Amino acid sequence: MQAISDICIIGGGISGLYLAHQLKQSQPGLRIQLFEALEAVGGRVQTEPMLDGQFRAEFGAVRIEPDLQPLMDRFVQELGIAVTPILSHEAGSAILPAAERLTAAERAVLERAAGGDAAWALLWYGIEQAIGDQWDFAGDRLDRPGRAADKAGLRRDARFAGRPLYQQGMWNVLADVLSHEAVEFAREKGAFYNFKNQNPNAADWICQLLDMRLMQRPSYIPQGGMQALVDAAEQAVRGAGVEIHLRHQLDAIVERDDGDLDLRLRHGDAGATVRTRRVILALPRRALEALAPSLPAPVLACLDAVLCFPIVWASCVMADPWWGPDTAPGSGEGASIRAAHFESHPATPGAYGLAMFYNDDPWCHYWANLAEQPGARFPHKNRPVRSADPRLRLALERTLQQTFGRDDVPRLLEWGLCDWSAAPFGAGVHFWKPGRDSAQVMATLAAFALGADGRAPQVHICGEAYSDFQGFFEGALRSAQRVLQLLPHAATPSHHQGFHDVCN
Ligand SMILES: Cc1cc2nc3c(=O)[nH]c(=O)nc-3n(C[C@H](O)[C@H](O)[C@H](O)COP(=O)(O)OP(=O)(O)OC[C@H]3O[C@@H](n4cnc5c(N)ncnc54)[C@H](O)[C@@H]3O)c2cc1C
Known part of the structure; x- marks a missing residue:
């Protein structure tokens, strides 16, 4: 007989990991499996070691603001992660209106x-x-x-x-x-x-x-970069007995006659079906839209309630950097970027520096065009963000020249780019469209049944995209909390053995 899991979580971003962690804390007996499409969990976190690990470039989330993100702050403390304060924020423009x-x-x-x-x-x-x-x-x-x-x-x-x-x-x-x-x-x-x-x-x-x-306390980043947060969360979740399956992409959900669900997953070239009582889709808008044939009409009608905001980070390591440890982040004036961050090498600041250029609309489109493989341009997880593309190198050289007002050519050692618009993410961050009632949409997505036959809800959607604090980890965690509050009534541990059995 095929075994059943109590809850399957789809998506190993921060919302999926947090859910798995909280569920196991409150109900250790639950049988939980987590499926992640990519080669690693973490979602929109991407810490990239550069210069043999001497720099850590963040291509995804970069900071946690404890005043704005109390749930996230508590999660960091629960995981026992050491943090470092970030004292500088993005620079504002010095230009004044007429x-x-x-x-x-x-x-x-x-x-x-x-x-x-x-x-x-x-x-x-x-x-x-x-x-x-x-x-x-x-x-x-x-x-x-x-x-x-x-x-x-x-x-x-x-x-x-x-x-x-x-x-x-x-x-x-x-x-x-x-x-x-x-x-x-x-x-x-x-x-x-x-x-x-x-x-x-x-x-x-x-x-x-x-x-x-009203934010007052300084932001912070985990020591070891955001990847340290992901690593600690993954370790805690695995340690609690959650099975994490990487490179498993959910393609469809089918309701069985008895009300359980069959999850159709793709693992490389192979297909797999997993049976579960409930599924939590911890996914952003584009990933949910890819599941449209499985979702009921009221849920589908909610998906376009949020705007998708593209973000592209481009970064490089430079020898003999033009900046020092006290160089302020740049406002982006004078170059095709939104904002710049500069870091110095901790031991030899005169020898090496890391420049990171943040780009949202419109400059993200300029940088996205410099990716090596347009169309499949998202170098996430399975291969390094670092690039050998000479066009990207030239663009970074010019950006540095414009930012520092110099004509000589900077000595770049490594460079890379990450475009969050590509699949499976479809956006860097999301926000509610005018005219859409966010509270109603969040309530609809938090718990629903697949069929229209009055069955109890078996599907839940959470994550940053449809939350009341979009653009931040906190939104992802808040929406996970909403789902957790709806779960305990029905998520009782099952007594089947070998719940991760899969039939191909
Ligand atoms: C450039 C950038 C900077 C940011 N800066 C900050 C910051 O400084 N501070 C902050 O708090 N937040 C920041 N954010 C936002 C933060 O990164 C997100 O809010 C958070 O990571 C979202 O987590 P999530 O779990 O909702 O979604 P995601 O991280 O998108 O996770 C979804 C997961 O689902 C997987 N998946 C997709 N489809 C499938 C499928 N069919 N089957 C299986 N798995 C699937 C994906 O691979 C992914 O791992 C930033 C985001 C970006 C892009």
Whole structure:
């Protein structure tokens, strides 16, 4: 007889690993299998050793903000991971808007913010104009009792210009309360996260910005890079008895007559079927869309509720670097990039340096075109991000020349690129579209049945893409928590033996 697992988790990103970890902590007897399509778990984390491991270039997530990410912070502590604070944030632009095209009130805002971040100041002036009567900005604190419920109420009920805020795009709202110069300046020069390059849902974005505004404690990164987090999580999950199957891609889910599920998986050239009581899809939008034939219509209707934001990182190691240990991150002005980070070699800072260039819209498209194999350009996990492509090398040399205002040719030793738009990810990060009710979509995806015959839910979706803190690990963990709260009623350990048996 084919054995059954209690829960199968699809996707070994941070949400899948966290779910497996939490489930085993609360119900050690559960039979859990985790299937990951790629050669390694970790998802949108990619720490790449460069110069024989003397540098660690992060091509995916780079920092954890403990004030913004309390669940993630607790997970790091539970895993016993040592961390290092990151004291520098991405640099803002030094360029200022044309004062004569601003309103008198906007000019006063900039005078008060003199020497600070002009785009950030104008953004907050606009937000306060739009919803200042609906949120107590002056008395806001992250630890204020009842704040989370108030924020959920704001997300749901806030209104602007006589209409629900969530039905409106952020730039539509700001265009009604700011001058065009202020809107354009904030959109083009703001360093406040990559969602600004499209038109995010105003209610969801303001709720997220409300938290970002109050952040105080410095961000940190695990010692050993983000890969140390993935390694510790994988070790803990395996140690707790979860079976992790790498290079297993879920292709379809079929409901059996008895209500159990058959998972059709691809493993290299072979097919495999695994029987389970429940499945948790810890996947982003594009990976879920690839499963569309298996998903019911109400779930499919939710999938396009989020925007997909492309991100491309390009990095290089340089001999005789043009920067030193105290060089600030660059704003991206003067080069085809969004932002630059510079690191010095810890032992010989004059000898080697690592430059990392972050690119969201529009510059990500320029860099994506420099990948070695367009169409299959995502060098994730199974082969190094490092590249031998001379076009990429030339682009990096020119970017360094533009960034530092020099004509001589930098001496590059290694270089690489990572484009998160390619399969199986389809995006660097996601955000809610205007007009979509994020709370309703999250509730629909958190638990559903495959058939329309009134059966209890057996399928759950979680992950950063459909969460209430997108773009961050915290969103992935929060959505996993939502699924965990729905599970205990039904996820009782089964008593079958050899649950990982697979029939080919
Ligand atoms: C460049 C970049 C920088 C970032 N910086 C930060 C940061 O500094 N701080 C922060 O908190 N967050 C950051 N993020 C966001 C953070 O990386 C994500 O929120 C988080 O990693 C998402 O985890 P997830 O589990 O939801 O999804 P993913 O990490 O996307 O995991 C999904 C997994 O599912 C697998 N998969 C897909 N399809 C299938 C299938 N059919 N069968 C089996 N497996 C499948 C994938 O291979 C992947 O491993 C950044 C993201 C990017 C891209």
